[in-house]
Amino acid sequence: MPYQTINPFNNKLIKEYQTHNDQQVEEALSAAHALYKSDWGQGDIKQRVNVLHKLSELMASRIDELAEVISVEMGKLIGQSRGEVQICADIAKFYAEKAEEFLKPVPYKSDLGEAWVEHHPIGVILAVEPWNFPFYQLMRVLAPNLASGNSVVVKHASIVPHCAETFEKLVTEAGAPKGAYTNLFISQDQVSAIIDDDRVQGVALTGSEKAGAVVASRAASKLKKSTLELGGNDVFAVLDDADIDKAAKAGAQARVSNAGQVCTAAKRFIIHEKVADEFLKKFTEHFKALKIGDPLDKSTTLGPLSSADAVKTLSKQVDDAVKHGAKLHFGGKKVADNPGNFFEPTILTHITRDNPAYFEEFFGPVAQVYVVKNDEELVKLANDSHYGLGGSLFTTDLTRARKLASQIETGMVYVNSPTDTAAELPFGGVKRSGFGRELSDLGIKEFVNQKLVVLAAKS
Ligand code: NAP
Numbered sequence: 001m002p003y004q005t006i007n008p009f010n011n012k013l014i015k016e017y018q019t020h021n022d023q024q025v026e027e028a029l030s031a032a033h034a035l036y037k038s039d040w041g042q043g044d045i046k047q048r049v050n051v052l053h054k055l056s057e058l059m060a061s062r063i064d065e066l067a068e069v070i071s072v073e074m075g076k077l078i079g080q081s082r083g084e085v086q087i088c089a090d091i092a093k094f095y096a097e098k099a100e101e102f103l104k105p106v107p108y109k110s111d112l113g114e115a116w117v118e119h120h121p122i123g124v125i126l127a128v129e130p131w132n133f134p135f136y137q138l139m140r141v142l143a144p145n146l147a148s149g150n151s152v153v154v155k156h157a158s159i160v161p162h163c164a165e166t167f168e169k170l171v172t173e174a175g176a177p178k179g180a181y182t183n184l185f186i187s188q189d190q191v192s193a194i195i196d197d198d199r200v201q202g203v204a205l206t207g208s209e210k211a212g213a214v215v216a217s218r219a220a221s222k223l224k225k226s227t228l229e230l231g232g233n234d235v236f237a238v239l240d241d242a243d244i245d246k247a248a249k250a251g252a253q254a255r256v257s258n259a260g261q262v263c264t265a266a267k268r269f270i271i272h273e274k275v276a277d278e279f280l281k282k283f284t285e286h287f288k289a290l291k292i293g294d295p296l297d298k299s300t301t302l303g304p305l306s307s308a309d310a311v312k313t314l315s316k317q318v319d320d321a322v323k324h325g326a327k328l329h330f331g332g333k334k335v336a337d338n339p340g341n342f343f344e345p346t347i348l349t350h351i352t353r354d355n356p357a358y359f360e361e362f363f364g365p366v367a368q369v370y371v372v373k374n375d376e377e378l379v380k381l382a383n384d385s386h387y388g389l390g391g392s393l394f395t396t397d398l399t400r401a402r403k404l405a406s407q408i409e410t411g412m413v414y415v416n417s418p419t420d421t422a423a424e425l426p427f428g429g430v431k432r433s434g435f436g437r438e439l440s441d442l443g444i445k446e447f448v449n450q451k452l453v454v455l456a457a458k459s
Contacts, residue, residue, distance in 0.1 A: 001158035008075035031179035032151035052096035055174035094423035099147030121149030123201035134163035144444035227436025232389030236266030252286030254418035260365035321357035389429035390419035
């Protein structure tokens with residue numbers, strides 16, 4: 001794939017980027033490995049967290065400039081791009097402040113003697129990342145690994161090279177030495193060769209099931225650890241006692257944020273039959289009110305999809321769903337007479353289990369609405385999914401909410417809020433949504449040697 005910036009608002013090519021050859025990949029791995037072995041990787045954590053402090057300050061001080069890079073390259077609304085830059089600054093600050101505490105030795109009680117677990121870096125980590133949060137995804141891997149002493153090499157998505165390059169420059173400007181973080185514009189074959197390299201000890205991938213399966217199986221064949229953050233088909237459940245105004249507004253926003261291209265976006269709306277008509281009416285009104293336009297214009301509320309291919313894929317999915325019996329309640333096609341990658345906000349109803357749409361992730365502003373009779377049916381439908389990433393429940397009965405939240409088979413559940421993210425909260429899924437966690441204390445433990453030391457008890 002060529003590494004190109006094409007503005008999704010008008011499909012104009014802005015810039016094509018030079019790819020890295022095998023010699024450059026070797027230089028990157030060599031620098032990364034040498035740094036991990038040096039006093040930088042093995043020594044005092046303070047030198048490394050100081051870089052994260054500086055990176056956080058840099059990003060926070062350049063929100064406008066960095067947000068525009070995101071919006072022009074992948075079409076995110078400018079306000080949402082600003083939010084993405086801010087959360088990156090938050091994540092860098094969080095690990096700058098907390099990493100030392102997370103990595104300190106943990107004592108274990110044992111009859112064998114005095115025992116504790118230490119946390120050590122393991123080497124070079126390869127990150128393979130998607131375009132939909134082009135800075136945030138990078139920061140989720142960089143911050144914990146920089147703090148722990150691992151070096152990171154990155155293959156970013158080919159449609160966001162400007163973001164990839166900009167992020168690397170920021171990390172360097174924050175004071176990270178050569179080898180700490182290296183962006184590589186490389187092919188899938190080069191990704192495989194990096195995974196095979198003995199200096200590489202782990203692989204973190206965020207993306208599709210297909211890429212996850214290829215990359216994780218390659219890593220497994222070399223007995224290396226991987227973490228996978230994959231797709232989702234998240235449930236947005238509205239119970240009969242919910243505040244419907246609030247649920248309809250939050251649900252619409254949760255479906256169209258980032259033009260619907262969020263792994264944890266609300267995708268399957270499961271509504272209690274007593275409130276289904278009211279919800280659907282109000283939800284549709286929110287969709288009708290969306291203003292399609294330039295992501296840089298603050299009044300726009302629905303931007304373009306990231307690429308022309310994304311529009312083709314989504315159009316085909318919607319057409320197939322309808323062919324298999326789904327009803328098109330609203331929208332349903334590419335926005336006509338527009339050079340950009342715009343897709344109408346769309347609502348599908350009457351999707352049966354034999355419809356391919358039932359199990360598919362729709363990566364765009366397309367909502368599937370299901371109606372259920374009771375909580376038991378709700379849980380059954382929610383769990384009848386290949387994915388298990390996040391989910392939301394709207395209800396005023398918090399006892400009922402706690403019970404249902406425990407029954408839903410996902411990595412994350414939010415009550416009376418769309419699925420969200422914060423530096424201090426673990427992020428990740430189960431089933432085909434992947435394995436491992438990013439962010440929080442759990443994220444930093446994924447790629448460290450949790451080494452047991454025992455001082456034997458005197459006999
Ligand atoms: P994708 O096609 O899998 O791409 C993700 C990354 O993997 C890109 O850098 C891509 O490079 C690379 N890649 C693809 N195939 C590869 C292979 N065979 N070998 C090595 N690298 C490969 O995913 P996408 O469609 O762009 O992203 C959307 C998906 O990501 C959705 O399913 C979404 O739900 C998921 N996602 C999950 C999370 C999470 O945290 N769980 C967060 C965001 C997105 P190229 O660009 O060069 O193809």
